[in-house]
Amino acid sequence: MKTKRTPKKAWEVFPGKNTFYCDGRFLTANDKTVLCITSTLITMTTALFIFNDYRATLKDQAYGIYMLACSLLLYSFVMLMLFRTSFCDPGIIPRASSSQSAQVERQLIDADVRKNGYSGYKPPPRVQEIEINGVTMKQKYCFTCKIFRPPRSSHCSICDNCVDRFDHHCPWVGNCIGRRNYRYFYLFLASLSCLCLLIFSCSLMNLLILSKEKHNGEILAALQESWPSAFEIFVSFFSIW
Structure with a gap:
């Protein structure tokens, strides 16, 4: 009796450097460590903002609850677009x-x-x-792929794939940016910029209020007392660029 052979799926014989999960629905590149650093920085900065600056400055304000809701919504959207960009197929052209x-x-x-x-x-x-x-x-x-690449496509040496409408390989999201995830990458950058601006402005306002009320206008004394605000300002300022 002949046994019926189950044909292998494309991702099971894929010769690139990506790792596939959930029956090929998600993929990751080799530089997953930088993605973990990116998500940790975003989460840590947002958490410090909520438990430090919001509780110290915005909690008792009339608009404080709206600022909290806005920051939580922005954080959720940023993380959603980050993972959507990182784990989806950027437009890999089959070999x-x-x-x-x-x-x-x-x-x-x-x-x-x-x-x-x-x-x-x-x-x-x-x-x-x-x-x-x-x-x-x-x-x-x-x-490498033994194909003639379509126009505007290129071969990524990190992932070892030809990607349609290849823009670049972004180590911060741990994936190539191409035809199928460019829109999510753009939404990630736009929402992250808005979140950084919100955290930067609120942290700076907290330091100014703290220096004026407790330290006679001395910013350095306020920085020593509220070091999370200094950390948030540093991270959000450089993240915007």
Whole structure:
């Protein structure tokens, strides 16, 4: 009796440097440590803001509850977009199988024979021209993936993949930024900037009020008393850039 073979899924034989989870629904790159640092900094800064600056300055204000709700909503959205960007497929272009790459090489050799009149092994050319809607486009050959990459795509040396509409590999999110996660990366940056501005302004206001009420306007004395505010200002200021 013949046993029925279950065909393997693409991620099970994937030769890149990504690690897959949940039956291939999520992936991570090799630089997961930086992602942990990013999420820890965001969480720590927001927690210090709530338990230090909010309780000291904004809790008794009429608009304090709105500032708390706004900071919690922003933090939740930032973390959601961070993980959405980090764990989703950025637009990986499948590699050619051994039979497909051999067929491409044979086609290139045959075309070279018809054009130049001689045969023999010749590495595939770096560029191939195609026409899309009447416009001539150039495709570069990837010797690692054995494919002609579509326009605006590139090979990431860190993940060892060709990514469609490759922008860059961001170590802070631990993934490539490409066609399928660029919108989430942009929303992550926009929401993180808003959260940093909120924390920076409220922490600075807390220090000014503290120095005026307890230390006769001395900022250094206020910084020594409220060191979490100094930490929040430092992290949020450099995170904005």
